[in-house]
Amino acid sequence: xxxxxxxxxxxxxxxxxxxxxxxxxxxxxxxxxxxxxxxxxxxxxxxxxxxxxxxxxxxxxxxxxxxxxxxxxxxxxxxxxxxxxxxxxxxxxxxxxxxxxxxxxxxxxxxxxxxxxxxxxxxxxxxxxxxxxxxxxxxxxxxxxxxxxxxxxxxxxxxxxxxxxxxxxxxxxxxxxxxxxxxxxxxxxxxxxxxxxxxxxxxxxxxxxxxxxxxxxxxxxxxxxxxxxxxxxxxxxxxxxxxxx
Amino acid sequence: xxxxxxxxxxxxxxxxxxxxxxxxxxxxxxxxxxxxxxxxxxxxxxxxxxxxxxxxxxxxxxxxxxxxxxxxxxxxxxxxxxxxxxxxxxxxxxxxxxxxxxxxxxxxxxxxxxxxxxxxxxxxxxxxxxxxxxxxxxxxxxxxxxxxxxxxxxxxxxxxxxxxxxxxxxxxxxxxxxxxxxxxxxxxxxxxxxxxxxxxxxxxxxxxxxxxxxxxxxxxxxxxxxxxxxxxxxxxxxxxxxxxxxxxxxxxxxxxxxxxxxxxxxxxxxxxxxxxxxxxxxxxxxxxxxxxxxxxxxxxxxxxxxxxxxxxxxxxxxxxxxxxxxxx
Numbered sequence: 001x002x003x004x005x006x007x008x009x010x011x012x013x014x015x016x017x018x019x020x021x022x023x024x025x026x027x028x029x030x031x032x033x034x035x036x037x038x039x040x041x042x043x044x045x046x047x048x049x050x051x052x053x054x055x056x057x058x059x060x061x062x063x064x065x066x067x068x069x070x071x072x073x074x075x076x077x078x079x080x081x082x083x084x085x086x087x088x089x090x091x092x093x094x095x096x097x098x099x100x101x102x103x104x105x106x107x108x109x110x111x112x113x114x115x116x117x118x119x120x121x122x123x124x125x126x127x128x129x130x131x132x133x134x135x136x137x138x139x140x141x142x143x144x145x146x147x148x149x150x151x152x153x154x155x156x157x158x159x160x161x162x163x164x165x166x167x168x169x170x171x172x173x174x175x176x177x178x179x180x181x182x183x184x185x186x187x188x189x190x191x192x193x194x195x196x197x198x199x200x201x202x203x204x205x206x207x208x209x210x211x212x213x214x215x216x217x218x219x220x221x222x223x224x225x226x227x228x229x230x231x232x233x234x235x236x237x238x239x240x241x242x243x244x245x
Numbered sequence: 246x247x248x249x250x251x252x253x254x255x256x257x258x259x260x261x262x263x264x265x266x267x268x269x270x271x272x273x274x275x276x277x278x279x280x281x282x283x284x285x286x287x288x289x290x291x292x293x294x295x296x297x298x299x300x301x302x303x304x305x306x307x308x309x310x311x312x313x314x315x316x317x318x319x320x321x322x323x324x325x326x327x328x329x330x331x332x333x334x335x336x337x338x339x340x341x342x343x344x345x346x347x348x349x350x351x352x353x354x355x356x357x358x359x360x361x362x363x364x365x366x367x368x369x370x371x372x373x374x375x376x377x378x379x380x381x382x383x384x385x386x387x388x389x390x391x392x393x394x395x396x397x398x399x400x401x402x403x404x405x406x407x408x409x410x411x412x413x414x415x416x417x418x419x420x421x422x423x424x425x426x427x428x429x430x431x432x433x434x435x436x437x438x439x440x441x442x443x444x445x446x447x448x449x450x451x452x453x454x455x456x457x458x459x460x461x462x463x464x465x466x467x468x469x470x471x472x473x474x475x476x477x478x479x480x481x482x483x484x485x486x487x488x489x490x491x492x493x494x495x496x497x498x499x500x501x502x503x504x505x506x507x508x509x510x511x512x513x514x515x516x517x518x519x520x521x522x523x524x525x526x527x528x529x530x531x532x533x534x535x536x537x538x539x540x541x542x543x544x545x546x547x548x549x550x551x552x553x554x555x556x557x558x559x560x561x562x563x564x565x566x567x568x569x570x571x572x573x
Binding site for chain 2: 082091100101106109115117
């Protein structure tokens, strides 16, 4: 059984083919890295996997369940969670409320107009522990607008982890972070238990290569090389296209 | 709830309950009644505009549907209770149809579709003469008498409206603090993220439209009982724009803002217009001043100003010497 299986995925924007027959098999618990130059179609692939874009062809399976036609929200309920390359949070709310919103998304209570959200102590405690997990528990009551970029990145990860996903898709989680912040996020990702499968897009080779077990290299919407770190780095096509040699 | 907030609520309640005694005459009691009716209407709009980020220019149409439903059903010989129930059902059903069509879009698209639907209802009120009596409108001969209480006097009707307003305000306060209220605000701020988090964005907006339609229906019913008359004028585009103005002027996405906005517009229309012929110009000038000086609206703007004033009056915070190497 694979955790995530992408088969022959096709997507075009007008005359531009942004993914071409993309195939991806990610084993349960695996740490997969997707690399490629800008415009290679990595984020589009994530958007197709999470259902934010509809593919023109091909299929997507989560633990052998075909969810190609399922909506984005359905995929979240089935155990797929993601972070965004451009941070997408609730700017008017506190960190705690941001994570609470993430938990509420999978909770039946989200439809309830007759109780106070602040009085849902169990949900709020869960949100608080998700913030503790990413080292932001002490900032729970701080409005998001008063936090640093690095803290927001960690809030994104806390929101994704709070949903207890089976498959976690991280879109450039190290982008824009300082060296210190990168180290913190790196440790945070290393601590994620093995029952969560992680697929990550990243440009920072220093941190990403250390994290990944298998790597897929994308170029012009195609996966051109796939293998272990050593195999990918040794492949002349990777060096030619991505590493600039 | 903080002590200050509790005191403020009790003070506001005392002022509202005592209004017929301290206001100078029946005319002003009627103005207060109008303010409360329009405040309910504005709260319904605020639910969509302030909390849902959806600007509707068709709400006067829904307001009119409720009013006409009461007038038509009463004219057919039904009782007040049946007329009110039917008006609520018909208006919420119309809102559902509106929402099904207009929620295919957001932003300007939503605004334009609601504008068109509102205009269709206005056109029906004008042209469906056999039902609406066209330009002449419809009269109703009596007000209901709940528990045998006669509501024909200005004060009695004011108290009835105040009770309904209190219930609506409490329901709104509960709604916006609820998980569903938080979900609605989430769809306003980050619809894409909400979808990825597992929320049904369209359904949340649809339910919000229904609740907004319900509040609008309540306002429409009170309006027709207040005036004992309804005409197509109540459904006009200007009426929809006016309620949007109330919400934006008072503070969208707040509970008190629409109430303050409704008071501002109703007082300008009914009181200031008695002294100043060009009251519309005055209202426009006030609105421009609000947009420039307090773009978030009167209520949040005043809160911001009060915080700034408190901080300024308190003076600079004294610097505390800190140990450069704590722990040593």
